Amino acid sequence: MDSIAILFRKSPYGSVFVIEGIRIATAMTAYDLETHAIFCDDAVFALMKNQDSTQLGMPSLEPSIKNLPRFDVKMYCVKEAMEERMIHEEDLLEIDGLKVASHAEISEILERVDTAITV
Amino acid sequence: MNIAILCMTTPYTFGQTETMLNFIDAAMKKGHEITGVYFYMDGVLNNNKNITPSDKKEKNIATLIKEIVEKGVPVSSCPICAEYRGVKDESLLIDQTSFEGLAYLTELVMDSDRLLAFTI
Numbered sequence: 001m002d003s004i005a006i007l008f009r010k011s012p013y014g015s016v017f018v019i020e021g022i023r024i025a026t027a028m029t030a031y032d033l034e035t036h037a038i039f040c041d042d043a044v045f046a047l048m049k050n051q052d053s054t055q056l057g058m059p060s061l062e063p064s065i066k067n068l069p070r071f072d073v074k075m076y077c078v079k080e081a082m083e084e085r086m087i088h089e090e091d092l093l094e095i096d097g098l099k100v101a102s103h104a105e106i107s108e109i110l111e112r113v114d115t116a117i118t119v
Numbered sequence: 120m121n122i123a124i125l126c127m128t129t130p131y132t133f134g135q136t137e138t139m140l141n142f143i144d145a146a147m148k149k150g151h152e153i154t155g156v157y158f159y160m161d162g163v164l165n166n167n168k169n170i171t172p173s174d175k176k177e178k179n180i181a182t183l184i185k186e187i188v189e190k191g192v193p194v195s196s197c198p199i200c201a202e203y204r205g206v207k208d209e210s211l212l213i214d215q216t217s218f219e220g221l222a223y224l225t226e227l228v229m230d231s232d233r234l235l236a237f238t239i
Contacts, residue, residue: 004234031225
C-alpha cells in the first residue's frame, strides 16, 4: 500500500487519540507513504487557535499539529463538523496547506487512498 | 491477500481482541496471509503472558494470541505505549512476540494489501 488516511474523530485532551494519531501519521511519512490527516467530528476542536492546556497539566497539542505539514502530511478539516460546532475558518490554526473540505471531498480522498485508520 | 492487523483496545473491556482473533482464524482458513499484528495504545495490554481470566469458562486472550504466533503470525507491541502503561518488560510478553516501533507498523502497511484496525 502506498497511501493512508488517518481519520481523527475524538476531541483533543480528553483522551490520547489525537496525539497518538499524529504519531501514526508522522511514522507513515518516514517511508514516504502518502499520508492524509482528516479531522472530523469532535477532532475539529484540535485545530482551533489559542489552545491553553495549562490548567489540565498537559502539553498543548498545537506544536505537534502545526508540525504535520513538515512531514508532508496533507491536512483536512471537515466543513460540516465545523458548522455543527459553530467553528469558522478564522478560528482555525494557521497551518500551511490545511484545507477545509466537505464530506463529498473527504469521500473522494477515502476512495483514493489504499487504507485508513480511525482514531 | 496479505492483511495487516492493528489492535488498539484493551482485552476483555472491549470485544475487539476476540473479534480480531476470530477474524485472523477465519482469514487464515481462507488462505489469506496475516502479515502481522501490531498492538498499539491500550492494545499493548493484550500482549501479556500473565493474562488470567478468573472465570475459567472465559477465553484466555494470551493463550489465543500464542496460538496465532505458533501458526506463524508475527505479533508485536509498541514499546512507547507499553512504557506509558508500565508494561514495557520483555519478560511479560507472550513468547515469540516483541516490541517494535511505529516504523514497523509502517512497513507492515506497505507490505500488505489491506490494513484492519480494531479500535473504538
